[in-house]
Amino acid sequence: MKTYKSKILVVDDDQKIRFAFNEVLKKDGYTTIFAKDGVEALERVDADHVSVIFMDIAMPRLDGLEALRRMREKDQSIPTIIITGYGTMQTAIKAMQLGAFDYLTKPLDVDKIRELTRKAMASVGEPEDGTHEHSMLTVDVVDRYELVGSSPGMQEVYKLIGLVSTTPATASVLIDGESGTGKELVARAIHASGSGNGKPFVGINCAALPETLLESELFGYEKGAFTGAAERKLGKFEVAEEGTIFLDEVATLSLQLQQKLLRVLQEREFERLGGSTSIPVSARVLAAANVDIESEIRKGNFREDLFFRLNVIRIHLPALRERADDIPLLANYFLAKYNEQLNKDVKGLSPEAMSLLREYQFPGNVRELENLVERALMLTRGEQITPDMLRRMMAGSRKSSFVPVKNSTFKQSRSKVLLIFEKQFVEEKLSRHGGNVTAAAKSSGMTRQNFQRLMQKHHVRAESFRQDNSPRS
Numbered sequence: 001m002k003t004y005k006s007k008i009l010v011v012d013d014d015q016k017i018r019f020a021f022n023e024v025l026k027k028d029g030y031t032t033i034f035a036k037d038g039v040e041a042l043e044r045v046d047a048d049h050v051s052v053i054f055m056d057i058a059m060p061r062l063d064g065l066e067a068l069r070r071m072r073e074k075d076q077s078i079p080t081i082i083i084t085g086y087g088t089m090q091t092a093i094k095a096m097q098l099g100a101f102d103y104l105t106k107p108l109d110v111d112k113i114r115e116l117t118r119k120a121m122a123s124v125g126e127p128e129d130g131t132h133e134h135s136m137l138t139v140d141v142v143d144r145y146e147l148v149g150s151s152p153g154m155q156e157v158y159k160l161i162g163l164v165s166t167t168p169a170t171a172s173v174l175i176d177g178e179s180g181t182g183k184e185l186v187a188r189a190i191h192a193s194g195s196g197n198g199k200p201f202v203g204i205n206c207a208a209l210p211e212t213l214l215e216s217e218l219f220g221y222e223k224g225a226f227t228g229a230a231e232r233k234l235g236k237f238e239v240a241e242e243g244t245i246f247l248d249e250v251a252t253l254s255l256q257l258q259q260k261l262l263r264v265l266q267e268r269e270f271e272r273l274g275g276s277t278s279i280p281v282s283a284r285v286l287a288a289a290n291v292d293i294e295s296e297i298r299k300g301n302f303r304e305d306l307f308f309r310l311n312v313i314r315i316h317l318p319a320l321r322e323r324a325d326d327i328p329l330l331a332n333y334f335l336a337k338y339n340e341q342l343n344k345d346v347k348g349l350s351p352e353a354m355s356l357l358r359e360y361q362f363p364g365n366v367r368e369l370e371n372l373v374e375r376a377l378m379l380t381r382g383e384q385i386t387p388d389m390l391r392r393m394m395a396g397s398r399k400s401s402f403v404p405v406k407n408s409t410f411k412q413s414r415s416k417v418l419l420i421f422e423k424q425f426v427e428e429k430l431s432r433h434g435g436n437v438t439a440a441a442k443s444s445g446m447t448r449q450n451f452q453r454l455m456q457k458h459h460v461r462a463e464s465f466r467q468d469n470s471p472r473s
């Protein structure tokens, strides 16, 4: 028998939800009390001994996030699980920043409720680890780097982004996932939602530069440090100030630079090349990898000690094929984006086109989906993107990267690939210019005659790229 009954406060304006919680929690031996909105919740918390709170966001009078904020202002640190009907990145991040214990999306999952109740209960009475003290941030999230997706995998990502901003800048973050899954977007979202927002975001792609150049970019140099060092150059670590430094493709760093980076992370200072003054590092370090970094460690290509320093917080981005439920959301998001950019008014994807997308494996992940939607949109002249349109694009991208080798000489193979490329190039140029041949030729750096010759060779007709009101050429 329990010595006292733990009270759980459930705050939701929906009577069915309150009822459901009551059923679940009563069976597990907890006492549940209820509130219909944020104002009532604050009253209950003042009047009663509440151990754990489940609280909806959208409620009349006072919403859940605001209620949570006021509780934290009054130093009430009752573990609170925020519930929302619609899992956006913004709300998840905000909830975690306000010090929410966790974050739940509707429809509610009974096992999840039980699990979170247990965890939250276990956390009560344990010594405070201090995380809640930092967790009240005044910074709001910027929505410029909005990540789209409401699958459980992405919810986890949003939660972690929110959590990062409650940790000190010395906690590095390792973001991993296949190419095109949104690692850079996550890095920017971390920057935008943290205390470094407004300070510089300095990105550097470790794979793009040769070692010596990369070294001088990262650490800078003093005048005369080597031939050609005509004046002092600041390193990225100092340029980032109290902001963020994003080391993209970190797994490609040479072992020598890995060691230097390790030192920076350990000592939080460095010297410019040829210099002797120690320069303090205040930026948060984010690193991204699209390879399996643990296996790079086993192969001896990546230092384990550096890995531990970078991997204080790990954010893994699931491949798009592992979260197919996000595909329609993303497709519509990109449709709206490119409708605006390309000044088109395509209403949507046909249901068949959508299910085709959902079945596709997307080796290039979100980036590939984005390109696919953009190209399909350019070539669509009807109201909807159709499945044949998509099939053609998918086949097209496969064909152009497919190099025929069997029974082909080099020359034959090359001309086949070239033909596919030429046709696709001409079509896309025309599409971008609404069937205006003069403009398409100009932007291709070709004379109108040469461009037209290519069109004829591939039986491409300008009319089929014209919108009703676009200029004739």
Ligand SMILES: Nc1ncnc2c1ncn2[C@@H]1O[C@H](COP(=O)(O)OP(=O)(O)OP(=O)(O)O)[C@@H](O)[C@H]1O
Residues within 6 Å of the ligand: 146, 147, 148, 149, 177, 178, 179, 180, 181, 182, 183, 184, 185, 186, 290, 330, 366, 367, 370
């Ligand atoms: N969840 C998402 N919502 C909206 N757009 C996304 C999302 N994920 C990725 N994108 C878009 O897809 C493209 C690729 O994303 P990003 O550059 O962040 O990928 P990455 O993981 O860094 O890839 P790589 O490993 O190839 O560098 C970008 O245009 C980005 O805006």
Ligand SMILES: [Mg+2]
Residues within 6 Å of the ligand: 183, 184, 248
């Ligand atoms: Mg990237």
